[in-house]
Each structure stands twice: as structure tokens, then as C-alpha cells.
Amino acid sequence: MWSRLLGPRGIGRTGVCWRSLFTMQLKTSEFQSLFTEGLNGLTELFAKNQYELRIAGGAVRDLLSGRRPEDVDFATTATPEEMKVMFQNAGIRMINNKGEKHGTITARLNNENFEVTTLRLDVQTDGRHAEVEFTTDWQKDAERRDLTINSMFLGLDGTLYDFFQGYEDLQNRKVRFVGSAARRIQEDYLRILRYFRFYGKVALEPGDHEPETLSAIRENGRGLAGISGERIWGELKKILVGNHAAHLLELIYELELAQYIGLPPDGDVDELKRVWQNARAHSPKPMTVLAALLRSPDQVEKMDVRLKLSREEKSGAQFLVRHRRQLRRSGGDSDGLKPFTDFIVDNRELDTQSKVCELLKYQGEAELLSQLRGWSVPRFPVSGHDLRRVGVTSGKDIGANLQKLREIWKKSRYQMDKDELLSHVTP
Template identity: 80%
Template structure:
């Protein structure tokens, strides 16, 4: 994947760690595949005006891991005003420049959007937001990022610029904060959950955290109370379905974070561990795992007030809490899917089959899950119009008769057709 190490040199010392610059050149197909007509033209504009342009952050981490990144962010020495001037002169359209105060300009070339952000340093933070000033110092911008594996830059010639041993940590499956964990967390308390999320993506072992990192998380956990529920939910739902999701939820409780992020203080962690283990190979929805925490529907309501989850996510949690014990396979016919298909047939909600699939994941019913995933909801062949044509005019009687016929149809495993069912109608 890599050419040889080109150079490595110590260039300075911060208050908390030595900074060193590692450079090496990336020559992978994933990297080369990024070079569309749009990126090539963008690079030419920056080169013409003698401003540096590099790939930044998560995209570098993904490329170093042999993955083609879904999103690519760019960093530059050019200020927002300089970028706007460059793009206007080149006839490049700019869109959605809401992030300009933080240094981000979005250029649109060849039906592609490119977010380019000026190098910056945080000069004032409150644990949620930061006021920034622009810089041309790549090291300073790297120093303000959260984790070493997210602090690297990649030149468009494939040259890696790594100031905090991010590539070494990636190779060793280590997740560490840049410099002081305490300081990085206090700049933005959401970084606690980002640390957990990336730990699940990178670490091989469930419990190989640096002790000082966990101490910093515990001591700063109350700062999460000031973070919006929407931001917390974005991180939390990625975390629980990741590798080590059960271990990370256990940490949330042992480090006393649950109370600050909308989770029940006495959440059923053992149930989460059980459900995570049996669902992890079946692509569970995040709420399917989190539902294991809740002992009562009221706890779901409290969680929703704090995290503002979607209506679909909330109803799934309530469905699982209510039905995980009530809706089970038949004791007489343990391999029968019928109790679940009957439930779906009787439901008036369009997404009931999806919810029941999540319930079967929760219950560890792999065979029934596979069967239900292939099953299509049959159409009940009788309507009120059919009964009216037979002379039944009372709305109440029509409703009662339809229900009786539906019960007969279900007992036939949905096989009876219209004429046979109508023969049961007594006029």
C-alpha cells in the first residue's frame, strides 16, 4: 500500500506532547479514484494562486485504512475571502456558504460539491462552540482536532502530513486524543461520544483504553448535559451498532454518563449486552439495541424529550419494550411464524413487519427472522362492499362479520379465498 517512509523529524513540543512530522506517500487505487474532473480543476485553481490544498480529517483516516471515503473534506491556507475571489475569477459556482464564518466555502464543479476550509485555531471555546481565527500553520490546525487518527492531512500528490502519530495509532488500533484528553474534551464535550464511536471502529479489543483517557471522560462527563440532544443522538446511534457496542454502553454507565445523555439511570446494561451479542450479525437498528436499556415505556418518553429522536425510532422503542415478552413464538409450535404474521395482519400500521423483524432480532430468533424477511403480507380477500352486496347493511354488523371472517382466514394460514370465506356468512 505504501512507499517507504520518506522522513520523520521532531519539530517542537507542546505543553502536553511532542509534535513530530511523519511524511510518507500514498499510492493506492482508492486514493487515485478521488481524482475526478472536478477535483483536478479545483486543484489547478489553488495551484495557480499559490495556495496549498490538502485532504483533511476522516477521509485521510479512511484512505489509510484502505477504504474509499464517502465524504472528502479539504483544508487550505487560503482565507474564505481569497477562495471567493479565486472561484469568482475562475467562474466556479459557490453554494451553501453558511459555514463561511468558520472558514468553509463550498465550490460546485462538474456536478460535484467540494467543501474547503481555511486552516484555523480555536481561540475561545465553551464546551459546545468555538470561535476561530485563521492561520497558515498546518500544525496548529492539526493540534485543534479531536483524535490523532483524525488529525492528519494528505496532499494531492499522496504525501501524508502526520503531526501526532495518527498513522502509527491507526496501525496499532489505538484511539487517543491529540495532546491532553482533558483539554480536548473541554473544548467540545461531544468528543466523549466521538471517542467511543471511533474506539468501536478502530480498536481490536473491547477494553484497551488508556487509563488517563477514561479518567478525563469521567471527570468531564457532566459537560454532556449542555450538548444538544440531536448531536448526542447522532453519535450514540452510531456507537451502539459498532464493534464493542455493548462494552461501550457499559462504560457509559460505569463512567456515570447516562444521566447527562437521556438514558435511564438504572438502565438494564446486562440486557443490552445480551441483545447486542445476538443481533450484531443481523444489522440491527440502533434503537433495537438501546431498547434493551428501558424497563418501562416512561423511560422511552424521557429519552425522547432529551434526544429528540425521530418518530419512527421512538415508536420502535415503545414497540419493543411492550412486545419483547408478550409477542413470542408459540409454545405448541416453536418453529411457527404464525403468531408474528397474525400480529402483522391485524395491525393497521404500514411498518409493522419491519418492527416485528427487529423484535425477532432482539429475541434471537434467527430462523423465524429469515422466514419473515421472505414473507409478503397477503391481502384479505373480503371487503365491506362484499357483505353489503349480500344484504348486510348495518355498519356494526359488517364490522363484526369482517372480524369473524378474518379470524377464519388467519386459521387457514391466509389460504381461504373469497367464495369459501363468504360461505361462512349467515344471513
């Protein structure tokens, strides 16, 4: 069931033209499954106090796509102060109220947290942050959101409220900014990367962009230079593991954005396209794909300065850049996994096996990857104590014998036991 509620035609404060509100009724099992005892209590409390409460943003998009959202955000006509009074009077605990200045109150009901935000409009923006003003106008709040597919609301009775054709865009797998793409981007330049990220989630084809959108991105790309590396990397990671990742990274270079987000100016896009094709079916880590752009370990260091990588991410990138050419399947050995297992045994760090798995994804070695996932690192059966027991007492001789025995053990595919190995000891 759906309808269009006609409204006055005009230009909103943010330059958004509209003339109708689309509504429909949602009665899916995914929607009904949200109604826990906690949510039922929250719904009743807001209704009793005559405040409107609706599901907002990404959760609406997920529900309309037939998915149960992992996180559900709520929007309301109640101000933060009104919510605090309401929750206090009902004896409901509030937690983590750092978001209160932006209108967000988190209430805890029946061991569940519910994040509820007052409807807002942006009074002033600088491309990174916004000063907000509270409102009771649902359309004004929808206007300030980035993409049409993220600007919808869903009432707790199942009624969808869609001011900017978000439902139609979602059905058609289109990603569009609300109103003027340039204006939305200038409000927060990170929206450039959010556009790419949602394109990878929603669009069916890699090149189905509106030319005006790409022009707005190109013209405003330098604004990304003022966005923190942590925020940029957070979006890049999601782009790299989404659909169309190779196309979107190539587009980032074509639109001359790489210089503003910490990617190397001479990134190897062809290598990235090849690696993404190899790895996409095997759930690669974001850095496994991104490392393909990098031509030297020095570029890992430069990227880390801008993006503030975790220790694991930086180490993973350095490993791939250093070993992607040298550590490969041996053409003359029937056991193609041997170079990789030998490397793991020789480099006895805890995460070496997981790094080698990422390397096999990078190289497109699906069969070896499957084998390595089922392989456990064997324990070398000989110790220095064992060598002393058979008469080797010099520290230098113990070291030399251990190295020799380890090589013999590797050649046996780790099958020789302690006694067999000790028979090769040179006193």
C-alpha cells in the same frame, strides 16, 4: 516510502508536545479513484494561485485503512476571502456558504461540490463552540483536532503529513486524543462520545482503553449536560451500530455518563448486552439496541425529551418495550412465524412489518427474521359489500361476520379464498 522530518521539540499552544513530522507516500487505487475531472480542476486552481490544498480528517483515515471515503473534506492555507476571489476570477460557482465564518467555502466544479476549509486554531472554547482564528500552520490545525487518527493531512500528490502519530495509532488500532485528553474534551464535551464512536470503528478489542483517557472522561462527563440532545443522539446512534456497542454502553454507565445524556439511570445493561449479541449480525436499527436499556414506556418519553427522537425512532422504541415479552414464537405451534404474521395482519399500519423485523432481531430469532423478510402481507379477500351480497345487511352483523371470517382466514394460514370464507357467514 516514509520518513520522519524532525522539528523543534517543545510545547504547543494547546499543551501538545511534539518533535517530528511523519510523512509517507500513498499510491493506492482508492486514493487515485478520487481524481475526477472536478478534483483535478480544483487542484490545478489552488496550485496556480500558490495556495496549499490537502485532504483532511476522516477521509485520510479511510484511505489509510484501504477504504474509499464517502465524503472528502479539504484544508487549505487560503483564507475564505482569498478563496472567494480565486473562485470568482475562475468563474466557479460557490454554494451554501453558511460555514464561511468558520472558514469553509463550498465550490462546485463539474457537478461536484468541494468543501474547503481554511486552517484554523481555537482562540476560545466553551465546551460546545469555539472561536477560531485562521492560520497557515498545518501543525496548529492538527493540534486542535480531537483524535490522532483524525489529525492527519494528505497532499494531492499522495504525501501523508502526520504530526501526532495518527498513522501509527491507526496501524495499531489505538484511539487516542491529540495531546491532553482532558484539554481536548474541555474544548468540546461531545468529544467523549466521539471517542467511543471511533473506538467502535477502529479498536480490535473491547477493553483496550488508556486509563488516563477513561479518567479524563469520568472527570469531565458532566460537561455533556450542556450539549444539545440532537448532537448527543447523533453520536449515540453511531456507537450503537458500531463494534463493541455493548461494551461501550456499559462503559457509559460505569463512567457515570448516562445521567447527562438522557439514558435511564437504572438502564438494563445486561439486557442490552444480550440483545446486542442477538442482533449485531442482522444490521439492527440503533433504537433496537438502545430499547433494551428501557424498562417501561415511560422511559421512552423521558429519553425523547432529552434526545429529540424522530417520530419513527420514538414509535419503534415504544413498540419494542411493549411487545418484546408478549409477542414471541409460540412453543406449541409448528409455524413459529404465525404469532408475528397474525399480529401484522391485525395491525394494518404501514410500518408494522418493519417493526416486527426489529423485534425478531431483538429476540435473536434469525430464522424467523429471514422468513418474515420473504413474506408479503396477504390481502383479506372479503369486504362488507360481499356480505351484503349474501344477505347480511345490519352494520352490526357485517362487523361481527368480518371479524369471525378474519379469524377463520388466519387459522387457514391466509389460504382460504372469498367463496370458502363466505360459506361460513351467519346471516
